[in-house]
Amino acid sequence: MFKRLLTLCVVSGAVILSGCKETKSEAWYKQHPDETYNVYTQCLKEGETSDNCEFAHRAAIMFAQTGKPGIKEKFEALFQQEAAKRKAFTG
Structure with missing residues (x-):
């Protein structure tokens, strides 16, 4: 009985953890603009x-x-699009 319960717990834990995404740090994102954008x-x-x-x-x-040219404009445009969506939704 105990072995079955233990096996069930181990298998359940493995299934749950396999669905988790890897969390990257804020510092990592600040070094990877393309991944940040995506x-x-x-x-x-x-x-x-x-x-x-x-x-x-x-x-x-x-x-x-403070992004480099090209990168800065890409993120500015993204924030402008989001602001326009919020305005259209609330306006």
Whole structure:
């Protein structure tokens, strides 16, 4: 009986953990603008509020404010699109 319960717990834990996404740090996102853009865009699309989304959001703000040419404009445009969606929704 105990072995069955233990086996069930181990298998259940493995299944649950296999569905988890790897969480990357805010510092990592600040060093990877393309991945930040992709993750943050996906978070906005799905309405996700995970740690990855929060860290990508913070990095996206940094890129929009101080990013290199090309990168800065890409993130500024993303924030402008989101602002326009919110305005259309509330307006």
